[in-house]
Amino acid sequence: MTSPSLGVDALRAMRNQRRRHRVADMEWFEALYKVYIAAFLGGSAILFLSGLSTDTPLTTQQMTNLLAHAPHAVGLIAAVVVFIGLRSGANGGPIAVEEPEVRHVLLAPLNHAAVLRHPAIQRLRTFAFAGAIAGGTANQLLGRRVPNAPSLVVFAMWGAIAGALLGMLFIIAALIVHGLGFARWMATALATVLAGWQVIVTFNDSHIAGPFDTIGSISLWWSRHSYIDIVGVVAILVLAIFAIALAGRLSLEALSRRSSLVSQMKFAVTLQDIRTVVLLRRQLSQEHMRVKPWVKVPKALRKDVVIGRGFRSMAHFPLRRVIRMKLLTMTGAAALVAAWRGTTPAVVVAGLMFFIVGLDAVEPLSQEVDQPDRTDALPHDRGLLMVKHLAVPALFMFPFLLAGVFVAYVAEPHTSTLMYSVLLGIPALLGGVAGAAINAVKGAPDPAGGATQGLAMPPEVAGMTTMVRAVWPPAVAVIASLPVLATRHGFETGIDMLGNTLRAAGGVVILLILVGGWVRQRDAIHVWFRNIQKAGSTPISKVESN
C-alpha cells in the first residue's frame, strides 16, 4: 500500500510545491508588464481588425448569403485547424512537458495517464481560451454590421463558444492521433478526407452538411437556433473526454523529443529567429534530409563548387518538404487569384506563402550562414559566396512556378491567364527567395563586430530596429506579390493591362537586384556604416589636431 506522499501523490505534492515556489518567486512588476504588453498587442490587433471591417450594414441579400454560407466557411477554418492538429499528433504533438519530467517522472513506475492528464487538460484549456477570444472578437465585429442586431455581447458569446470548440478540436485531433499511434500517412489521409469534404461542401454550394458545419452554425445562434448543432457540440465534448483518456498512451519518445525542442522554439520565436524556428520545426516533425539523393548531380552542374553544392542540397530534399513547398506555392497562387478578383489583402497571404517556400529553398545559403567559422575560413569573399548561393534556389523555383500557373489556370481558365500568371509568378516566387535570403544573411556575423551595437541604443530605437529587422524579409516577399494589383487595375480601367503588369514586375526586378546587391555588399556596407558612426562620434578637437 502506497503512503499518501509516495507515487502519484508525491507528484501532485511536488507540482503544488513548485507552483507555490513560482508564485513566491514571481516578479510582480514583470508579470504586470507582460499583462500590459499582451493587452496592448491584443487591443491593437482588435483595433486593426476593426479597421479592416467596415461598419456598413449588410444588405438583405448579404444577410441571406451570410446565414447560408457561414457554417460552411467557418467549418472550413475548423477543417484546416483539424488538418494541422492531425498532422501535429502524428508528429508527436500536442503536449510538451519539461525534459526532467520525462526523465524523472515518466520513467518512474507511475501510471502515465495520471501524469499526462493534467498537461493535456491544460493544453485543451489554453486552446479553448485562445479560440474563444478569437471567435468572440470576430463575431462582435460581424455584429456591428448586422442591421437590427441583438446586443454585441450575444454575438461575442456565440462566437466565443464556436471559437472555443474550434480551439479544442486542434488538441482533440492531435491527442487522438498521437494516443492511438496513427502513422503519419494515415493521419494525413484522414485529414485530407475531412478537409476535402469540407472544401467540396463550401465551394460547391452544396446542401450536404460538412463535417465541421456545426461550429459555424453555432456562431450564428444570435440569429437562429439550430438544435441539431447541440449533437455536434456533445460529440466534440465526448471526443475531448476520449482524447484526454488517451493521454496515458502518448509516446515517450515523442514527448522526450519535443520537451527540449519546444522550449528552444519558444525562445527562438521571442528572438524572432526564423531560421532556428525552421530548423527546430523540422526536428519536431522529424523531417530529415534524404541520405540517398534523388538524382546524382551531373558533373557539368558541379563545375562551380558553390553552384554544385546548391544542387546537391536540393537533391537531398525529403519528399514531404517538396510536397509542402508545392502546396504552399499553390496556396500562394490561389491567394493571388483572390487578389486579382478583388480581395486586396490576399496579396499579403500570397507573399507570406512564397516567403515560407523561400525559407526552404535557400537551404544551401542558410547552411552556409549556420557555419560562419567555415565560411570565414574560405579564401573567398563572403558576399560573393552568398550571392552565388542564390542562383540554385532561384532556378529551383521553376517547377513551383508551373504549379502556381496550374492553379491560376484552373481558377481562371483563359489563355491569357498563362501569360499573366508567368509574368506575376516569377517576381512573386523570386521575391519569396529574396525575402528568405535577407532573413538568412542577416543572421551572419557582422564583419564590423557590431553584435553588441544595439546594447548602446535607447530601448525605443533598439525595439524599432528589431521590429524592422524582423518585418523586412517577409515585407520584400509581399512587395514582390503586389504586381497583381497593377494587373487588376489595368483590367478594371481597361487601360494597358500588359503594360501595367510589366512595369510593376519591372519594379520588383529592380528590388530583387537591390537585394542581390545588398547580399553581395552587406559586409562592405556594415563596415562603411560603422566608420561613418565612428567618425561622427570622434571629438572635433581631436580631428582638428590630426
Added chain:
Amino acid sequence: MVRKHTNVHAPVEHPALHVENVSKTYGDAPALNPISLDIAKGERVALIGHNGSGKTTLIRIASGLLDATTGEVKINGHESGSLPARASLSFIADQPTFYDDLTLWEHMEYVARLHGVEDWEQAAADLLGHLGLYERADDMPNRFSRGLKQKSAIALGFIRPFDVLLVDEPFVGLDAAGKEALLELLANASEHGSTVVVATHELSFVHTVERIIALRDGRLVYDGDTSGINVDGLVRTEDPAGEHDGEQH
C-alpha cells in the same frame, strides 16, 4: 566476426534484459540494425562501440525512452516502458537533466518518493556523501558544472530501487574521485544482484565486467566474455571483431 556469449550465467526463462530483433531507423537512416541478445539477471556488462555505433540508441530503447522500429525489448519479462519494467529499471542518461527550480536534495526526495521510497533521507545523505555532493545538496543542480551534474544524475539513479541498471557514458566529465565512487556503486549494485549494463570506454570498468557487447555502425560485432582477449584493444579499436577471432553470432 562475432564471438558468441559464453557467460557462465546462462539465460533463464526471464532474462533481466531481452532484446529481440530490435532495430531503429530515423527517416531513411538506420541507427540500429536488427539486434538480438539476452542479459541474465545479475550480469555485469560493458557496452562498447565508437561514436554513432548505436550504444545510446540501444540503451534508450531498453529504457523505454525510444520506440524501436522493429522488435521488442523486455525487462524482467515485461515490455520496456511498461509500468513494471519502469519499476525495475534505473536509467542514467549521458546528458543529465534537472528541474531548474529544485535543489539537489529536493530532486532526491522527489525521485525517491515517485518510486515509493519512504525512508529516503539517510540513503540520500549517504549517496551524496559518497559522491562528494553532500555540501552541495541545497544548490540547484541545473547550475552545476558538467562533472557535478553527472554526479547528481548518478545519485538520482541510485536513490531508487532497481533490478536492472542502464548507464550511458557515466564516466564522462567525472574526476578521479568521482570515477572511483561510481565504480564502487556499480560494484555494490552487482553484489546485491542487480544487472548492470554500462555503455562506456572506461577501461577501469571494462576490466571488471563479465561480458562485453560491442556495436559498430548499428550492428552487433562482438558479444562475449573477457577471458583470453585483449580488452584494451577491444575498447580502443573500431573493429573489435577484426582483431579477435571469434565465432559467428
